[in-house]
Amino acid sequence: MPSNFNPIRQGKQQQRLPQYRYRKPARNGNESTMKRRAIIRMCFIAFVCMLLLHQLYLMVEAIIDIPNTTTPEKVVSSNQDISDTVPVEQDVPPEIITALQAKLEPMTQTKIPKIVHFVYGMKDRNPELDLIQYLSIKSAQEVIKPEKILFHYHYLPTGEWFELIRPHLTLRQVDIPTKVFGNRVDHYAHRADVVRLDALKEFGGIYLDLDVIMMKSLDHLLDEEFAMGHEGVGGWSGLCNAVILSRANAPFLQRWYETYKHFDQRRWNHHSVLLPRLLAANFSDEIRQLEYDAFFWPLWDKDGLRQLYLEKSYGFANNLGVHLWDSAANKHLTKDITPQVIQEVDTSINCMLRKYLPNQVEARPGACDIHPYPVGENGQGMYRDGYD
Incomplete structure (x- = not known):
């Protein structure tokens, strides 16, 4: 008999052995049941996650108006009766219906006049015109060579840069539009959107944001009725209203303005960028669409x-x-x-x-030599490959 033999301890081990063997099949059965339950729970969680993701997508789509396709689908031709062409079940945006039903006034100009428009002072009293804004106006004056520069403002700017450019401006004070077609307009950027359309409807001409720097003449576009530039390759982000060329009462401009009957200030760039692109898909004969690198390249990213x-x-x-x-x-x-x-x-x-700049310095040799990135198939440089 081994010296370390303990009959009491050995007896306990012998007693536990049948008990262990007896319970083993039951534990295997429990493991199988637990696995089935775990699989069912995982499937249920996955199903709930899919539902939540779908709801999240719908919420994001409602907020930022994600287009259903890369190019806006033409809903209906502008020369057809909407009741004959659009099935009842088709989801036609209300803005398109309003644009189709717009009662257009005749154009009063045979070409786009060389009148440049800027809008300013929709926010605070005594705003100060900054250097970039001065350079924007100065570049338009020298490059476009306009008949006049209409400076639409509510609060007149101050500062040295304004005083320097002021002799070249035709000042026109306007009321701040707090409503458009009864819809509230609270943000100064949306107010400026309304003022620019009003100005172009009345005078025609070339509207520029005060952070647009002109580089080349626009004379070759003045025979168009209306023109805007794509924001992003292929206009994936829309048609940007920072640059607009229009005859007075151009049909596209009138249709666009009428869609403000549906204006919702919670949709940040819907009426200013996204909607013009949708309108252009349906009224393509009323607008000249310029390539993405006409004004809006490089992008804002x-x-x-x-x-x-x-x-x-x-x-x-x-x-x-x-x-x-x-x-x-x-x-x-x-x-x-x-x-x-x-x-x-x-x-x-x-x-x-x-x-x-008002006081130019002699250029340093080679200071502005450009060192471009390798050009890819779908963009203008290494940062733009794949934007198409």
């Missing part, structure tokens, strides 16, 4: 702003002008910009702005 403000990688070869996306760049890139910064820091945009 981090890579586009880097190309504009921090590098010398973009040469503006195809641009008629460029939108500086001041609302996106203001926090870090344009807030503290000065004439000295423009003169001494060699970037893509600074090299274009120097010629419009």
Whole structure:
């Protein structure tokens, strides 16, 4: 007998052995049941997640108006009766129905006049015109060579830059539109949207945001009825209202204005960018659509702003002008910009702005040589491959 033999301990082990063997099949059965229950729970959770994701997509789609296709689908031809062409079950946007039913007034001009429009002072009293805004007006004056520059304002700007450009402006004070077709308009940007359309309906001409820098003449577009530029390759982001060319009472302009009967200020860029693109798909014979690099390239994303403000990688070869996306760049890139910064820091945009400064300095040899990124098939540089 082993020296470490313990009959009491050994007896307990012998007693437990049958009990263990007896319970083993039952435990296997429980494991199988637990696995089935776990699988059922996982399937249920996956189903609930799918429902939640679908609801989230619908909510996002309602907020930002995600288009159903890459190109807006034409809903109905403008020369057809809507009752004959649109099935009852088809979901036609109410703005398109309103645009189709608009009672158009005759155009009063045979071409787009060389009148440049700017809108300002819809927000605060005693606003100060900044350097970028001065350069925007100055570039339009020198490049477009307009008959006049109509400066529509509610609060007259102040500051040295305004006093410098003021002799070249025709000042026109306007009321702040707090409503359009009975719909509230609270944000100053939306108010400016309404004022620019009103001005173009009445006078015709070329509207520019105060962060658009002109580079080339627009004379070749003045025979058009109406023109806007794509925002993004293929206009995936819309038609941007930072640059609008229009005859007075152009049909497209009238239809667009009528859609403000459905204006909802909670939909940030719906009426200013997304809706013009949808209208253009349905009234393509009333608008000239310009390529994405006419005015709105580089884009407002981090890579586009880097190309504009921090590098010398973009040469503006195809641009008629460029939108500086001041609302996106203001926090870090344009807030503290000065004439000295423009003169001494060699970037893509600074090299274009120097010629419009009041006191120009002789250019340094090679300072503005562009070093572009390799061009890909679908974009203008390495940051744009795949945007198509």
